[in-house]
Amino acid sequence: MNSSRQFIAGAALALLCAGCETLPEETRPLARDSSPAATAADRRAAVPERDRVLHDYRTAAKALRAGDYDEAKARLDDAIARIGGIIANDAEAERARGLFSPESTKVFIGEPYERVMAYYYRGLLYWRDGERDNARACFRTGQVIDTGPEQERYEADYVLLDYLDGLASAKLGADGGDALARARRHAAGRFALPDYNPAANVLLFAEYGYGPRKYAGGQYGEQLRFHVEDSPSRSARLVLDGGRRIVPLPAYDDLGFQATTRGGRVMDFILGNKAHFKAAADAAADLALVGSAIASDTARRRDRRGKDDNDAEVAAVGLGVLGVIGKIASAATHAEADTRQWNNLPQRLSFAALRLPPGTHLGRVEFLDREGRVLVSRSQPVKFTVAPADRDTVLFFSEHKP
């Protein structure tokens, strides 16, 4: 009889150990990328392959805001080379689908709104280099990524992707009317999208606010959720010629809206099944352990009465073993959703096209709150040069510091 009691004590210890959790994914450093001594290449090499695209995304956004366009292009091209293909029969993806590995085991490519932004940024950089058709290609791929094929009622609904697609076509001498009509349909009367002006030689891309944050919800963190904190900056404008010319930069797209309205993922279904298994295994193990304790108690009482009950002892040990196995299986099951995220994205995207004479221009970019008041501390002086030829001058303004 002592043996069954010892076994139950051992089972309790095993349960205690099984309850130990690994570090949540978000608390792990992505790489030692803050070391001042390390070169950019060193820092990239230190990034695990599965996080490489994430590192590319973040570095590209920083580089873009710092005006280091070559670095931004290099990082975005590196990311697009990975996210642009079809990932199938991939061992890490298979592990991520399995019971005993978290979703973050897979190579990160990001949720659709993150992948769209990689193409959006690369598109504006292509445009800056005079490659309007490649810029348009990026905007078109963004639209394809934004469609929700698993829930076929979700169609791409970025305003700017369609608007820029049409503008690029118009500037290439083609008809951008269909794309403009789609953009206006997505805008749904919230704001008026201007007609294309093929003579516009300055393209302003602006971004402001803080992008959505991922977090894991549900009993086991199996639900990927997004936190969207509405940023104070609700719109922006470019002020030129000492205030005589004001170019509005309204928020055409909101990444918070995009992240939260695209519908569920197949992976959510898989994670839900993992969570179900984890809960069921845990409950079954509880049942088995309770049964083991009852059987043990019965055997003990019969033992005191001088009756031998080997059956109860066997049942106690058997149920105890199963209880421990169930607890271990439950603890080893990882249902956590992947919350790795492109954490320096903006919330709102804006654009304007205008015609300016070649030469140097001075002005300031102002960000406005909900009531249209200027957020003075966020305003930035700007100085830019408009190219003399018929090449477009592409300007990028971000509320975020590099």
Place this chain on the structure above:
Amino acid sequence: MNTTSRLLLASAAALPAFLAGCASPYAGVSQPAGAPVVQMRPDERGAVAGTGIESQDMVTVTDRMARSILAIPQIARAQVPPSVVLEPVVNNTRFPINKDIFLTRIRTQLNRSAAGQVSFLDREMMRTLERERELKRTGQVTASADPRGPSEFGGADYFLTGKLDGMTTRTSAGTSDYVLYSFRLTDARTSRIVWEDTAEIKKQGLEDAAYR
């Protein structure tokens, strides 16, 4: 064995069956491992593939175009090798590409396969060439011929250019991309299109469920 023990043992027997039944978290997910990209033409495909424009497509298309151009009478039976200027390819697909690579490969294929049958004018070098001519004319560098004579820069007999058009379908069954590559040779004097050819490639694939 008393009733309690029998019940407990029955529960014990049921537990593994219960756990086994839950063992596959993606039961019910169609093609959880995804489907590898299938190229619709019998071309070689690398291990890493997408539905976009890839190197094997470029090789296939440019080889075909180079062979096709050499077969036309304006090139094959020309008394004097015609001069051709390459104009940038227009990309109407959803895939950003290095556009120069198509025409560069067609040019090198033509130069390799039919040396002397056709010549290409290097318009990308025009600024450099004009500057060099100016240096010769001002005597700052030597010249093998009189630099003050009429311009010897060649004029184009034909312009070779191309266009890439695409169509994408994306459903729960996967992503499909069709790309039409069309190239044409235009007579610089008459504006007539003397040659045109197309190649088309369609690919489809389905991502792993972990990415859907």
